[in-house]
Amino acid sequence: MKRIIWLASYPKSGNTWFRMLVANLRQDKPADINDLPEREGICSARGRFDDIMLFPSGLLTHEECDRLRPRVYEAIAREAGDEAEENETRIGDVRFVKTHDAWTYTSDGQPLLGGSKGADGAILIVRDPRDIAPSLAHHGRQSIDQSIDFMNDTDAHFCGQRDRQPKQLRQLMPRWDGHIASWLDQTDIPIHLVRYEDMQADTAGVLRRALAFAGIRVTLDEAVQATRFADFGELRKQEAERGFREAVTEQRGSGFFRRGISGSWLDELSSAQVARIEGHHAAMMARLGYDTVIAPDERIAS
Amino acid sequence: MFSYLVSGLSVSSEVALPGLIALEAGDSQSADVTIRAGAVPRVLDDAETDGPNWQIAPNRFLFEIPDVIRMLLTGGREILFEPETGTSPEEAAIFLSGTGFGILLHQRGRIVLHASAVRVRDSAILFCGPSGAGKSTLAAALVDAGYDLVTDDFCGVSIHADGVPWVEPDGRQLKLWQNSIDRLSLIERRAAPVRPELQKYYVEPRAATAAALPLAAIYVLREARPPHAPGIERPNIVDGGLMIRNNAYRPGMVRRMGQADLYFRAAAAIAQRAGIFTLSRELDFKRFPEVIGWLEAHWRDLGLMEPTT
Numbered sequence: 253m254k255r256i257i258w259l260a261s262y263p264k265s266g267n268t269w270f271r272m273l274v275a276n277l278r279q280d281k282p283a284d285i286n287d288l289p290e291r292e293g294i295c296s297a298r299g300r301f302d303d304i305m306l307f308p309s310g311l312l313t314h315e316e317c318d319r320l321r322p323r324v325y326e327a328i329a330r331e332a333g334d335e336a337e338e339n340e341t342r343i344g345d346v347r348f349v350k351t352h353d354a355w356t357y358t359s360d361g362q363p364l365l366g367g368s369k370g371a372d373g374a375i376l377i378v379r380d381p382r383d384i385a386p387s388l389a390h391h392g393r394q395s396i397d398q399s400i401d402f403m404n405d406t407d408a409h410f411c412g413q414r415d416r417q418p419k420q421l422r423q424l425m426p427r428w429d430g431h432i433a434s435w436l437d438q439t440d441i442p443i444h445l446v447r448y449e450d451m452q453a454d455t456a457g458v459l460r461r462a463l464a465f466a467g468i469r470v471t472l473d474e475a476v477q478a479t480r481f482a483d484f485g486e487l488r489k490q491e492a493e494r495g496f497r498e499a500v501t502e503q504r505g506s507g508f509f510r511r512g513i514s515g516s517w518l519d520e521l522s523s524a525q526v527a528r529i530e531g532h533h534a535a536m537m538a539r540l541g542y543d544t545v546i547a548p549d550e551r552i553a554s
Numbered sequence: 555m556f557s558y559l560v561s562g563l564s565v566s567s568e569v570a571l572p573g574l575i576a577l578e579a580g581d582s583q584s585a586d587v588t589i590r591a592g593a594v595p596r597v598l599d600d601a602e603t604d605g606p607n608w609q610i611a612p613n614r615f616l617f618e619i620p621d622v623i624r625m626l627l628t629g630g631r632e633i634l635f636e637p638e639t640g641t642s643p644e645e646a647a648i649f650l651s652g653t654g655f656g657i658l659l660h661q662r663g664r665i666v667l668h669a670s671a672v673r674v675r676d677s678a679i680l681f682c683g684p685s686g687a688g689k690s691t692l693a694a695a696l697v698d699a700g701y702d703l704v705t706d707d708f709c710g711v712s713i714h715a716d717g718v719p720w721v722e723p724d725g726r727q728l729k730l731w732q733n734s735i736d737r738l739s740l741i742e743r744r745a746a747p748v749r750p751e752l753q754k755y756y757v758e759p760r761a762a763t764a765a766a767l768p769l770a771a772i773y774v775l776r777e778a779r780p781p782h783a784p785g786i787e788r789p790n791i792v793d794g795g796l797m798i799r800n801n802a803y804r805p806g807m808v809r810r811m812g813q814a815d816l817y818f819r820a821a822a823a824i825a826q827r828a829g830i831f832t833l834s835r836e837l838d839f840k841r842f843p844e845v846i847g848w849l850e851a852h853w854r855d856l857g858l859m860e861p862t863t
Contacts, residue, residue, distance in 0.1 A: 286781045287781070288778045295567060296685060299684045299685070300758070301686055303804070305605070305655070306608055306617065306657065306807065307653040308685045308686050310686070311619075311648060311752070314749050316622075319613065320607075323606035414752075415731060416731040416734065417685065417686050417754075418686075419686050466667045494781065495781075496780060497780045497781070497782075
């Protein structure tokens with residue numbers, strides 16, 4: 253019996269790193285970052301919709317697509333696993349599928365991602381929003397303040413253009429805290445929370461616990477080796493030598509793998525920017541254990 | 555009744571299908587394919603395989619675009635359709651002439667590729683790729699550069715007894731998103747939207763051809779991302795064959811209908827008589843002149859065009 257586990261995250265929270273770790277499990281040399289089996293495996297990929305529904309999603313509005321997406325994920329989960337496999341990261345009988353979608357419901361009240369019929373569970377990767385803001389700015393070639401606005405926008409989305417066909421189906425990201433809450437508070441599927449900062453502090457340990465949640469046992473040695481193969485320096489080295497296909501066009505030259513450290517916001521954000529992020533997301537930051545530097549009563553109105 | 559020629563087949567339709575090659579209204583009895591409105595069942599009792607919105611039974615294919623239209627395709631000869639409440643005939647047309655007819659061609663055992671095509675001298679050149687790969691936009695740029703449109707979106711290929719693959723034109727209008735229309739300055743050629751809710755429009759090509767043409771080359775479109783460097787390459791014969799099958803109009807149909815062998819044999823014939831290439835380029839409108847330059851140089855190398863003097 254195959255299991256599907258969502259790798260869910262707000263963008264720039266460590267999803268790619270996690271996938272690299274999984275791809276490097278039980279390998280004898282570092283996996284090629286451009287030859288990962290799951291490179292088309294994001295759940296919003298348009299091709300999967302088209303191939304399963306047998307008609308082009310491009311003939312539907314974003315809203316019409318959303319109403320049908322649960323059927324697509326249910327169908328993928330039902331497949332005996334013939335051709336579905338080649339596009340996804342698999343360990344044993346578990347398929348990991350990346351998603352940046354929030355856990356939303358269609359206008360018919362169905363979970364967009366198919367609920368318990370679409371996956372067996374989710375590993376939710378979160379990261380300090382003060383570190384996400386500069387990373388997102390770099391990703392989208394926008395200012396940090398624009399990223400902060402995006403992270404505070406209840407209507408934020410990726411690939412929602414209407415005058416062209418975006419490469420992926422629209423993904424709703426209703427604020428940073430709203431995105432995290434949507435996953436944490438849903439009761440459709442079990443969830444395992446991973447903090448990026450904890451992944452850095454103890455990569456092998458966090459990886460093993462996350463994989464155990466997915467039903468996969470790996471030894472400490474295996475986890476340590478995967479950690480070494482997917483070390484940030486190794487990923488950067490490969491990207492410098494050959495480029496990274498998943499980088500957005502704007503990142504060519506400057507790199508998808510940027511700094512990969514925690515706490516870089518201390519030298520990248522102004523105090524006003526820190527105050528804005530903390531003002532917008534204080535409650536969720538507290539819930540996830542991210543200390544704020546600004547006391548609640550000093551916070552500017554968000 | 556309306557009459558059309560699609561992929562070499564005569565079609566008799568109760569609804570107007572924009573963009574197809576129109577024929578003098580003929581006898582619907584003698585048409586290869588009829589398209590008519592009527593009651594479409596919600597399930598097929600003898601379905602052998604199914605998906606979220608479709609069922610396949612012997613000789614029949616039931617297909618639903620939820621909340622838009624349902625279709626029953628029988629024997630590759632008839633499309634019976636029932637629009638859902640609120641779907642106009644104009645709106646039904648894009649689903650009948652595109653998806654419906656594309657699936658019908660699969661049902662007929664035809665080789666049908668997800669491709670747009672232009673004419674270079676007396677040959678057809680195909681551009682394959684999944685939705686969003688830029689097939690229509692590249693075809694539009696080439697039509698603008700003086701090459702006639704042969705087909706847009708899907709392309710029927712017939713392997714003749716002598717092994718030569720032929721392309722049956724559809725003379726279709728292009729279907730382009732507003733962003734492409736703006737960037738290619740085609741606003742004056744813009745016709746009706748393919749659906750009222752979408753900023754995607756039928757676009758009249760500058761010129762289209764209605765004659766069948768031998769297939770000279772297939773380019774599989776790819777975005778130039780690592781590990782694919784920009785340019786034109788010839789894949790090895792195995793990869794080339796897989797590319798043909800993966801660029802079937804609906805690869806899922808090939809799989810479900812057990813037609814993998816059919817496509818491998820077609821791919822072998824195509825590889826022998828025409829070229830299969832990859833075209834990797836940045837998805838950037840500013841790059842079109844450069845990409846057209848690569849293609850023209852390649853067509854000269856292949857002997858499809860006179861060398862420059």
